[in-house]
Amino acid sequence: MSTFALIFPLSQIEDGTAFPVSQWPLHATIVPPFETPAGPTAIANTLRPIAKTIEPFAISGHHREQFGERRDISVTTLLPVDRLQTLHRLLSDAVTTLGAAPLEPQYHHHGFAAHITDNETDSFSIGEHHQIDQLTLVDMRTEQPGANPRALLTLDLGQETRHPAK
Incomplete structure (x- = not known):
């Protein structure tokens, strides 16, 4: 089983780039970590036609909150809530067809809260x-x-995609 997540990056992240969690460029996690027997190619083949149907859209910061069991993770929640919730369900359901299971089910579907987590800087x-x-x-x-x-x-929304990292 492999573990993946789906994010909407706020800046260009080159395919193949790795960062410590605390230094990841700002992004909105749209599907929190999930395990699946499927590999990256199968996931890409499932997501590619969906990404083409999602037109680029604007988000905005809504309010500041503390997430996590200890309430020690600083985040900014996002608008539009309905649009992000719909995209979360659409993309979660897509990876579920590949046998995906969320690592923390409480943060999927009804427990999903669109947000951007602060990084170190x-x-x-x-x-x-x-x-x-x-x-x-x-x-x-x-x-x-x-x-x-x-x-x-990285898949461009509403367009063709780049090639996956090797």
Whole structure:
């Protein structure tokens, strides 16, 4: 089983790039980590036609919250809630067809809250706006010492896609 997540990056993330979690460029996680027997190619083949149907759209910072069991993860929740909730369900359901299961089911479907997590140097502000135009598949396998989440494939929304990282 492999572990992946789907994100909407706020800046260009080159396929194949890895970052420590605390240093990941700002992004909105649209499908939190899930396990699946499917590999990146099968996931890409499932997501590619869906990404082509999603037109780029604007998000904005709604309010600041503390997430996590200890309420120690600073985030900015996002608008439009309905649009992000719909895209979360659409993309979650798509990877479910590949045998995907969420690592933390409480944060999927009804428990999903669209947000951007602060990193070590940056945060997304209340009222800040950004155009979402890409979807990135992230390999979340970090069990190896020194391993970090890695961007595998970026799909342009409403358009053709780039090639996956090797």
